[in-house]
Each structure stands twice: as structure tokens, then as C-alpha cells.
Amino acid sequence: MSSPNIIQELENRFGKGSFTTQTTKDNIPTLWTASGRIHEILRYLKTGTDRPYRMLYDLSAIDERIRNNRQGQPESDFTIVYHLLSFERNEDIRIKVPLKGEHPSIPTITDIWKSADWYEREAWDLFGIDIEGHPNLKRILLPPTWKGHPLRKEYPARRTEQGKFSLTEEEHLKEEEAQKFRPEDWGITQRGNGTDFMFLNMGPHHTGTHGIMRVMLELDGEEIVNAILDIGFHHRGxxxxxxxxxxxxxxxxxxxxxxxxxxxxxxxxxxxxxxxxxxxxxxxxxxxxxxxxxxxxxxxxxxxxxxxxxxxxxxxxxxxxxxxxxxxxxxxxxxxxxxxxxxxxxxxxxxxxxxxxxxxxxxxxxxxxxxxxxxxxxxxxxxxxxxxxxxxxxxxxxxxxxxxxxxxxxxxxxxxxxxxxxxxxxxxxxxxxxxxxxxxxxxxxxxxxxxxxxxxxxxxxxxxxxxxxxxxxxxxxxxxxxxxxxxxxxxxxxxxxxxxxxxxxxxxxxxxxxxxxxxxxxxxxxxxxxxxxxxxxxxxxxxxxxxxxxxxxxxxxxxxxxxxxxxxxxxxxxxxxxxxx
Amino acid sequence: MKNIFIPLITIIGILLSLTTVSAGLIWLERRLLALWQDRYGPNRVGPFGLFQVIADMIKIFAKEDWVPPFADRAVFILAPAIIMIAVLMSFAVIPFAPAIEVVNLDIGLLFFLAMSSLSIYSLALSGWASNSKYSLLGALRGAAQMLSYEVFMGLSLMGVVIVSGSFNMRAIVEAQRDTWFFIPQFPGFIIFFISGLAETHRLPFDLPEAENELVAGYHTEYSGIKFGMFFVGEYLGITLISALITTLFFGGWLGPVLPPVVWFLLKTLLFICVFILLRASLPRIRFDRLMSFGWKVILPLSLLNVAITGAIVLLWS
Incomplete structure (x- = not known):
């Protein structure tokens, strides 16, 4: 399903020097490009090209720092990978952005795809990659008090490599406190339209949530004004x-x-x-x-x-x-x-x-x-x-x-x-x-x-x-x-x-x-x-x-x-x- | 002396058998649900698992009687008692057989309606006193539900009153010697059955509890014997509504061969099983839909029923 057309199309539009192509075993067209023009490129792929790539299929990151076989890929410490899917073409495209430094940053694409929101939070949470302009850059899978970013290569994979675990009463209370729902953190207020809204915490243990998930509801009577999901309780790495x-x-x-x-x-x-x-x-x-x-x-x-x-x-x-x-x-x-x-x-x-x-x-x-x-x-x-x-x-x-x-x-x-x-x-x-x-x-x-x-x-x-x-x-x-x-x-x-x-x-x-x-x-x-x-x-x-x-x-x-x-x-x-x- | 003694025996007998029966219903419901769901249900304690109820009762009595620190203590304790009292009081006017009745009130039916309206206080107060959001939502739903069904519950029975010409339960039963009222009063029967389901908070109208949505609704914070009272109260409610359907629409104790009280119990048991079958098969309705269904469909229907019955009775006489 490899398609040279889209690579050519992108090179014609954004200049031949903007991209480095990489061949992968799955034959999905894979292009490297600098973070500067990523917005333009993704927007073009979503709306500009005919038979566009309308779905942000996946967004993830790679810690490249100790990788040996990079096979001529551009220099990068961390790489952000955008995986897009086109229904009309029945094809995928992978755009990679090389990032340099220990805690690099990249502009958000939540303005292009709404679904990028959680994916970008995940990249921040697990890799420590700063997402500039993200409306709500918080940890998503790990608790807010977590130290470190587990998918980085220096982060140990086993608990036994991290020394003895202890949780004092004081720390426990701190954890509990961190779980507390503060509406202002999520940009919502208790008052509006002349009424006070009620906040209802549903979960993580609730019969309707099919597992451990927390929904924080802002209610007007029984009507849902806002719902905020808190996931990650089942995260097993x-x-x-x-x-x-x-x-x-x-x-x-x-x-x-x-x-x-x-x-x-x-x-x-x-x-x-x-x-x-x-x-x-x-x-x-x-x-x-x-x-x-x-x-x-x-x-x-x-x-x-x-x-x-x-x-x-x-x-x-x-x-x-x-x-x-x-x-x-x-x-x-x-x-x-x-x-x-x-x-x-x-x-x-x-x-x-x-x-x-x-x-x-x-x-x-x-x-x-x-x-x-x-x-x-x-x-x-x-x-x-x-x-x-x-x-x-x-x-x-x-x-x-x-x-x-x-x-x-x-x-x-x-x-x-x-x-x-x-x-x-x-x-x-x-x-x-x-x-x-x-x-x-x-x-x-x-x-x-x-x-x-x-x-x-x-x-x-x-x-x-x-x-x-x-x-x-x-x-x-x-x-x-x-x-x-x-x-x-x-x-x-x-x-x-x-x-x-x-x-x-x-x-x-x-x-x-x-x-x-x-x-x-x-x-x-x-x-x-x-x-x-x-x-x-x-x-x-x-x-x-x-x-x-x-x-x-x-x-x-x-x-x-x-x-x-x-x-x-x-x-x-x-x-x-x-x-x- | 005899005048005091016999009513006392009747009252105590009825009270004891009612509480036993409604506790036994818990077993019956679990066994029947299991039967319809390809399971066994409780079958370990005693013959057919019958003593399960006793084991449950011992457990529930022995449990720590706990009131959450954030609750309004006095009201919190009072609330479960109200439902038990209101439902048990209603049984006073039910004629189980020609000779078995606590009191033969001329306004028997009105007395029942008054008592059933009181039982909503139990729900509203428990939700309020628990000082918990899920309980509050459950109580809100309960109150909204009460508003929508209480009106047509009363109206649905007016047809029966018009046909029999009395509020007296005994007179109503006697009036059914020729035809049971579910034939001339079929719409009234259906409407009363629906409102009875709502009254007892059974599926598909178990909105105040709605365990998938509100954890356990108004009794989320309750445990031990106080929860037990809500629980038994619910089964007492089922028994009451079934007994009333029997009395008002299916000729009460009337029936050939068997003694009257057996007929009464058999008919009541049948309706109890229908209640359980409904629980096994129906999903839950949304509470705003229940309200609009009540006000827009059932209320006009029950008014129409009263008007038509009244007109026919007027023309006939």
C-alpha cells in the first residue's frame, strides 16, 4: 500500500528539503520533518490534499537516546510520531518529528485534531515532552504526584531497581489530597446561568463505569453540564x-x-x-x-x-x-x-x-x-x-x-x-x-x-x-x-x-x-x-x-x-x- | 374482655405473618430470579435454602449499627421506620377473609392512599438526612416519581369505587360476587398495576435506587438493620400492592371450594410472582420519561376511565 504520490505531493508543496523519508518494514510512508512546520503539514494532510488523511490514528513518542540502529534517520533524542489514516485512500502516513534535548517541547496539534488532547498528555506523562499551547497539560495515566516519566530509557522498568518503597501517613494524605477534584483546575466554575451546579464524583469504584475509571460530573439537577474523565487507574505499563x-x-x-x-x-x-x-x-x-x-x-x-x-x-x-x-x-x-x-x-x-x-x-x-x-x-x-x-x-x-x-x-x-x-x-x-x-x-x-x-x-x-x-x-x-x-x-x-x-x-x-x-x-x-x-x-x-x-x-x-x-x-x-x- | 382479645390476636398474627412472608419473599425472589436466569440461587441453608432468610436476618441484626458522622442523626434513624410503619398500617384495612381483618373502616381505600403517600417521606428524608449526593439524587428522583404516579394511582381506583359504591374494602369485595372488577375496570387495573410498581420502586421504576447509576440511591449510606428495614419494607410494599390488586380487582377472598383465606393468599402470591418476573425481564426507564408518561398518558387515561365509568353507572341506574 506504499504510495509515492503523497510523498511527492508533500515535497512539491513544502520543498524537497523539508522531509527525510524513512523506509519501514510495514511500507507505511514515513517522513521526518522539523517541528517548525508540523502544523502546516498536518493541516494540509487533514484538509488540503484531496482524499485527505482525516483521522489522527495514533500519536506517540520514541526515546531514541540509546538506539543503535537508526538507519540514517535524522538526529533525534526524542521523536514524536503522528500516525494518520485516510479512509478514501485506505492508506496511512507516518510523520516523525525529531526533538533535541533532555526535555524537549513541541507545539500542540489539539487545534487540528481534538483527539490529540489525551495523546499529547500521554506523551508528556510518559516521556516528559512538553507540549506547547496544550489547553490542559496534566498527567493522564499516572497520578499527579508521580515523579519521573516512565517510558524514558533511564527510568527503571522494575520496582526492585528503585529502592525500598514506603508510604507514610503524611504522604498518604498528600496523595489523597491530590486526587481531590478542583473544578478551577479544569477551567469550569460552580456558578453559571444563575444557578449553582453540583459536582458529583463517579468512580473510580462505581457500578456503571465498567472498571476503575473516574468521571467528575458537573450537574444541573440531573442534567450533565460537564463531564471530566480521569483514567489511568488500570495502568500497568x-x-x-x-x-x-x-x-x-x-x-x-x-x-x-x-x-x-x-x-x-x-x-x-x-x-x-x-x-x-x-x-x-x-x-x-x-x-x-x-x-x-x-x-x-x-x-x-x-x-x-x-x-x-x-x-x-x-x-x-x-x-x-x-x-x-x-x-x-x-x-x-x-x-x-x-x-x-x-x-x-x-x-x-x-x-x-x-x-x-x-x-x-x-x-x-x-x-x-x-x-x-x-x-x-x-x-x-x-x-x-x-x-x-x-x-x-x-x-x-x-x-x-x-x-x-x-x-x-x-x-x-x-x-x-x-x-x-x-x-x-x-x-x-x-x-x-x-x-x-x-x-x-x-x-x-x-x-x-x-x-x-x-x-x-x-x-x-x-x-x-x-x-x-x-x-x-x-x-x-x-x-x-x-x-x-x-x-x-x-x-x-x-x-x-x-x-x-x-x-x-x-x-x-x-x-x-x-x-x-x-x-x-x-x-x-x-x-x-x-x-x-x-x-x-x-x-x-x-x-x-x-x-x-x-x-x-x-x-x-x-x-x-x-x-x-x-x-x-x-x-x-x-x-x-x-x-x- | 373478648372484645379486646380477638382483635389483638388478629393484629399480632397479621403482623408476624406479614413480616415472615415478606422476608420469605426475599428467598422466593432470589430463587425465582435464579430459575429464570439459569442459576441455582440460595439452596444451601436448610431445605431448598429456605433458612437463608433466617441466616440473613441474623446477620443483619448482628451487624454494627452505624450512622455516618456527616448524617443528620435523628432523621437518619427515623426514615427507615416510616416506610415500615406506613406499609404495615395499610394492611390494617385489607380483608384477608370474611373473618380476618384488623379494622373494617368505611374509608378503607382512602386510608390506604393516605398511608402510601406517607411512605414517600421515608425516602425523601433518608436521602436528605444521609447528606450524600447519591442519596440526594435518589431522593429527588423518588419525590419526582411520587408526584407523577400518586395522582393517577388515586384516580385509577375511583372507577372501582364508583362501580361498587363504597370506599369500604369489604363492600368492594362483596360487590365482586358476580364479576371481578378487572373485567369492567380493566383500564383502572392496568393503571393501578403500573402505579403500584412505581409505588414499590420496582423495576422498571426503581429509579430512586438505580444501582447502575446511583450506587444504591436513597439508601446508599444505610447498613445493618436500618438497611434491612428498607429492604423488608420494599417486600412488604410488594405484598401490599399485590393484596390490594387481589382485593380491588380480583375478588379478594372469593373463589370456589378452597377456604377464602387460601384464595386470597393464592391470588396475592400470583401477583407477587408477576412483580418478580417483571424485575427479571424489564430494563429501567429514565425518570423524566416516567414523569411525562405519567402526566401525558396515564393521567388523561385514568380521568377518561373515571368519566366513562361514571357515565355508564349513571345511565344504568
Whole structure:
């Protein structure tokens, strides 16, 4: 999907000297440019060029200070990476800005993309890069009292490297005090329109927030005047761990990012590593991966469906859908030995072949679920009160959705058919016959409809996997496949050495950069990996769908009521692991 | 001597059986919900888990009786008592059988309406006295809800009064010897059923509690026996509304073969199960929608019902 046109177009417009191109393994056009003209360039890409790059897909940073293999890239201590997506072109572009110094700064782009707000705060929080002109540059994932910026290379990855931890009573009180909500910090006032507003602190422990998240509400009666989200309670430093683990041992960590979607999280990671290493995965492994991915998509959607109904006050569906999910876990347990977090994908394939009798389990499930779905449709989706609570609540137009970086079912609910499985088929999705459900209103009800239909489509895919499961090896015959194939190790010394090293150290992935995006359960999930020619990644960037989705919530709930906020939170389907990483 | 003794026995008997029954309802609800949700429900303590209620009661009595330091102590303690008293008082006018009734009031129905209006104080006061925002929001919702359903609750019963010509519960039951009132008064029955749901704060009208939105609404800050009183109060409320539906629309104790009190209990139990089934199946409505539904749909309907019933009765006689 490489496109020299856009590079040429930019060079013609801004002068040939303005850019340095970099080749990456994923073939996304990657351009370096100085921070001075970044505004102009991004604005041009968003609005100026025809078939524009309308979505700010990702914004992150790289600490380049100890990187060895820079492969002719411009000098830089810290690099800001803007990853844009064009729907018309079905192409991405990556703009990199080199920054010099220990605590560099860069102008904000929140005036171009609203969704840049949280991403830039994250860059400040984790790298200490100052964002000039940002309306609200505060820590986002870490508590306000935190010292240091963890994704910088000098920051230790393990607690044991930091000396003994203690928390005195006094410090504890200080932490508590720092958590206190001060409206003036967020530029809102208690008075307005002749009334005093009430502030309501919802969370971090609240039944409606699906995990530990805090919403600070400014209320006029029950009407929401302002909502401010406080995230980061679930932050586990998944990106930092990526720099410490080997390529292989990082796989289990990915499972826990979107903890409801199991193997779907392994998928973009192993695909990105395989792109870096140049591994071709055998057919059988591809189909096994697709089958597991779709099973986990259904599992995730079932949990979403039950909890969404629960959010609206319906008590029963959540119990029933959890029962259904249990049946999926019976299958994944038989195949992987694990239920929620199987860590089953491997670099170059999957961990083992399918067990005997797996077809029967899968077939039972394919026969079992459709009647249940029909029942849920009747009892929940067609219920008058359910409709009353969701139709025209939390409406997102296509333009707003793109502006806020919304992807996946939430984007399709606005009426655009955008699914990586169709648009950028990976792992053989182009061979499957399935539809992409869409809706048109972009409200809570549309989002529910789209996800619900997706379960049926996933069943179709699983059935095709079952009927057409290829024969052959389940992992690639490639020196970097991990764990490597063992059959020939006792016959020739080279294979034995490669096997020994790959098992003990882990594979050494050639230096380079690659990003791979897939259609995860909640939207587009991308792993952007940088290898410095080592046994572990130099930088692991996880672009999760829930992060931008949650950022759009305050906009969605303005002027509505508390009950609607709960409906909106339920309908956008996020898990905090996916937001905070 | 006999004149004092018999009513006393009746009162104590009714009080005891009511509190036992409503506690037993907690078990019934949990078992029924479990049945409809493919689960087991409480089945460990005693036969069919029946003693679960007793275990719960022991727990709830033994819990520390705690009043949050920021609460308005006196009102905070008073509030849960009000709901129990108001609901239990209402039972005074219910005729369980021809011979079992605490008091045969000529204004029985009005007495019930008065008592049910009082029970809202429990909710409003508890929300206010808790001095917590979630409780306050719950109480606000409760008050708003009360405003919207209390009016048509009274009006929905006027049809029954017109047809039977009395406010006396016993007379109303007797008037149903030929046809139960749910046939001529079908709109009245539906409206009363809806307002009864609202009165007891059951799904889909459990807005003052709304655990997904307001944590636990007006009783967020309550624990121990004070919470237990709200809890049992809710089940007493369900029993009361079911008993009233039975009395006013389904012929009370009337029925063939079985003794009258058994008929009464059977019918009441049926409606209790309907209440539980509704809880298992319906989502929650938004409170401003409930208000506009009450004022714009139900109120005109109940007025129409009163007018038409009145006109027919006038023409008939």
C-alpha cells in the first residue's frame, strides 16, 4: 500500500528539503520533518490534499537516546510520531518529528485534531515532552504526584531497581489530597446561568463505569453540564514491559490489554513481529488464528451485550450471556489450555496443533448460539424501554467520529463500512465470506445493533474455518519462529544452535520498524514495534481502540442525564485495560 | 374482655405473618430470579435454602449499627421506620377473609392512599438526612416519581369505587360476587398495576435506587438493620400492592371450594410472582420519561376511565 504520490505531493508543496523519508518494514510512508512546520503539514494532510488523511490514528513518542540502529534517520533524542489514516485512500502516513534535548517541547496539534488532547498528555506523562499551547497539560495515566516519566530509557522498568518503597501517613494524605477534584483546575466554575451546579464524583469504584475509571460530573439537577474523565487507574505499563521482555515472552502481556478479548490481542503483536522478521505463516496457522480471534470477538461482544443491558437495568441478560461465554471458554480451554488469556499465538504460528475432537466442540457452539441470539434480540433489542433509553442518545456523526479517532463497531454505527478485515485483509480474511454490519444513526442503539450483528457474522467465519481447516504445519519453518521447530535439531548442528539460542535468549528480530493494525473486538488495535536488532523490542507502542473512544464520552453526554451517561458508557464498549494499558 | 382479645390476636398474627412472608419473599425472589436466569440461587441453608432468610436476618441484626458522622442523626434513624410503619398500617384495612381483618373502616381505600403517600417521606428524608449526593439524587428522583404516579394511582381506583359504591374494602369485595372488577375496570387495573410498581420502586421504576447509576440511591449510606428495614419494607410494599390488586380487582377472598383465606393468599402470591418476573425481564426507564408518561398518558387515561365509568353507572341506574 506504499504510495509515492503523497510523498511527492508533500515535497512539491513544502520543498524537497523539508522531509527525510524513512523506509519501514510495514511500507507505511514515513517522513521526518522539523517541528517548525508540523502544523502546516498536518493541516494540509487533514484538509488540503484531496482524499485527505482525516483521522489522527495514533500519536506517540520514541526515546531514541540509546538506539543503535537508526538507519540514517535524522538526529533525534526524542521523536514524536503522528500516525494518520485516510479512509478514501485506505492508506496511512507516518510523520516523525525529531526533538533535541533532555526535555524537549513541541507545539500542540489539539487545534487540528481534538483527539490529540489525551495523546499529547500521554506523551508528556510518559516521556516528559512538553507540549506547547496544550489547553490542559496534566498527567493522564499516572497520578499527579508521580515523579519521573516512565517510558524514558533511564527510568527503571522494575520496582526492585528503585529502592525500598514506603508510604507514610503524611504522604498518604498528600496523595489523597491530590486526587481531590478542583473544578478551577479544569477551567469550569460552580456558578453559571444563575444557578449553582453540583459536582458529583463517579468512580473510580462505581457500578456503571465498567472498571476503575473516574468521571467528575458537573450537574444541573440531573442534567450533565460537564463531564471530566480521569483514567489511568488500570495502568500497568504494558508498553514499558514490552521493552523489558523478549519478543516471545511478551505475548502473555498482550492478552491482558483488552482482557475480554484474549487471543485477539496476540494477533496484531505477532503480525507486527512477523512483518519485522519477514516470516510467512502457514495456512493452517492462519485459519486457527482467525477461528480463535472470532471466538474471542464473540466472547467480548457477549460480555458487552450482557453488561450493556445490565446498565440499562435489565438484570437477566448478563447472566445468560456469561453462560454463553462459558461455552466459548470450553472450546478455548480444549484448544489452548486456558480460558480468558490463552497467550496462544506464537511468532510464526500458534503454540500447538488443534486437539482431537475440536470440530465437535466448535460445531456444538455454532448450533447453540444462533437461537440464543434470536431470543436476546427479541427480549432486549426489541424491547420498547430499551429503545427508549438508547435511540437518539449519545449521537456521534461520521465526521465527529473520525475527528475523535473512533474506530470499529462504534464507527460503523455511524454509517461507514470500515473494517480492517475487509479493507486490509490479514491472515487470510480475504478468503472468508462475511458481511460488515453497519447502522446509520450513530446513537447507542445503532452501536448495539452493529455489535449484535457482528456476532452472527463471526459465527459464519468460524463455521467456514471449521469446514475448511487446512492440513499442514501449524508453525512456520523459519529460523525466527519461536519456539523453533525441533524435528531436525538432532540431525544438524546449525538447527540445534539456532534452536538453543531462540529458546534460551529468544529470537533476535532484525532492526527495523513495523506497525500492524487489526480489527479487534472494540475497534482498531495496532502494535507499532521498533526493533534495535535485539532479543526484545526497543519500543512497543500499543494503539488501543478504547482510549480514543473514551475520550469522546464527555462530548457525547453533554446536556443529557446521568442515566444516559451510563447508557453511553455501556454502548461504546470499553475495558479499562484497553484504555490504560 | 373478648372484645379486646380477638382483635389483638388478629393484629399480632397479621403482623408476624406479614413480616415472615415478606422476608420469605426475599428467598422466593432470589430463587425465582435464579430459575429464570439459569442459576441455582440460595439452596444451601436448610431445605431448598429456605433458612437463608433466617441466616440473613441474623446477620443483619448482628451487624454494627452505624450512622455516618456527616448524617443528620435523628432523621437518619427515623426514615427507615416510616416506610415500615406506613406499609404495615395499610394492611390494617385489607380483608384477608370474611373473618380476618384488623379494622373494617368505611374509608378503607382512602386510608390506604393516605398511608402510601406517607411512605414517600421515608425516602425523601433518608436521602436528605444521609447528606450524600447519591442519596440526594435518589431522593429527588423518588419525590419526582411520587408526584407523577400518586395522582393517577388515586384516580385509577375511583372507577372501582364508583362501580361498587363504597370506599369500604369489604363492600368492594362483596360487590365482586358476580364479576371481578378487572373485567369492567380493566383500564383502572392496568393503571393501578403500573402505579403500584412505581409505588414499590420496582423495576422498571426503581429509579430512586438505580444501582447502575446511583450506587444504591436513597439508601446508599444505610447498613445493618436500618438497611434491612428498607429492604423488608420494599417486600412488604410488594405484598401490599399485590393484596390490594387481589382485593380491588380480583375478588379478594372469593373463589370456589378452597377456604377464602387460601384464595386470597393464592391470588396475592400470583401477583407477587408477576412483580418478580417483571424485575427479571424489564430494563429501567429514565425518570423524566416516567414523569411525562405519567402526566401525558396515564393521567388523561385514568380521568377518561373515571368519566366513562361514571357515565355508564349513571345511565344504568
Amino acid at each position: 504494558a508498553e514499558k514491559m514490552g521493552e523489558r521482555q523478549t519478543w516471545h515472552t511478551y505475548i502473555p502481556y498482550t492478552d491482558r490489554v483488552d482482557y475480554l478479548a484474549g487471543s485477539l490481542n496476540n494477533f496484531p503483536y505477532v503480525l507486527a513481529v512477523e512483518t519485522l522478521a519477514g516470516i510467512d505463516v502457514p495456512e493452517k496457522a492462519k485459519v486457527i488464528r482467525v477461528m480463535l480471534a472470532e471466538l474471542y470477538r464473540i466472547a467480548s461482544h457477549l460480555v458487552w451485550f450482557g453488561t450493556f443491558a445490565q446498565d440499562l437495568g435489565q438484570l437477566t441478560p448478563v447472566v445468560l450471556t456469561f453462560n454463553d461465554r462459558e461455552r466459548i471458554y470450553t472450546i478455548t480451554e480444549a484448544i489452548c489450555g486456558f480460558r480468558m488469556h490463552p497467550a496462544w499465538f506464537r511468532i510464526g504460528g500458534v503454540a500447538a496443533d488443534l486437539p482431537e475432537g475440536w470440530e465437535r466442540l466448535v460445531k456444538d457452539f455454532i448450533d447453540y448460539l444462533p437461537p440464543r441470539l434470536k431470543e436476546y434480540e427479541k427480549v432486549v433489542l426489541q424491547n420498547a424501554i430499551f429503545k427508549e433509553r438508547t435511540v437518539w442518545i449519545g449521537v456521534l456523526t461520521i465526521d465527529e467520529a473520525i475527528e475523535w479517532g473512533v474506530t470499529g463497531p462504534n464507527l460503523r454505527a455511524c454509517g461507514i463500512e470500515w473494517d480492517f478485515r475487509k479493507k486490509r485483509p490479514y491472515s487470510g480474511y480475504e478468503q472468508f465470506d462475511f458481511d460488515i454490519p453497519t447502522a446509520k444513526d450513530g446513537d447507542c442503539y445503532s452501536r448495539a445493533l452493529v455489535r449484535f450483528q457482528e456476532m452472527r457474522q463471526s459465527l459464519r467465519i468460524i463455521k467456514q474455518c471449521m469446514d475448511n481447516m487446512p492440513t499442514g504445519p501449524y508453525k512456520a519453518d523459519h529460523p525466527l519462529t519461536t519456539p523453533p521447530r525441533k524435528e531436525r535439531t538432532m540431525q544438524d548442528i546449525e538447527t540445534l544452535i539456532a534452536h538453543f539460542l531462540n529458546v534460551s535468549w529468544g529470537p533476535v528480530i532484525p532492526a527495523g520498524e513495523a506497525a500492524f493494525g487489526i480489527e479487534a473486538a472494540k475497534g482498531n488495535n495496532t502494535y507499532y514495534l521498533i526493533s534495535d536488532g535485539n532479543t526484545g523490542s526497543y519500543r512497543t507502542r500499543i494503539r488501543t481502540p478504547s482510549f480514543p473512544h473514551l475520550q469522546a464520552v464527555p462530548k457525547l453526554c453533554q446536556g443529557l442525564q446521568i442515566a444516559d451517561l451510563i447508557a453511553i458508557l455501556g454502548s461504546i464498549d470499553f475495558v479499562m485495560g484497553d484504555v490504560d494499558r
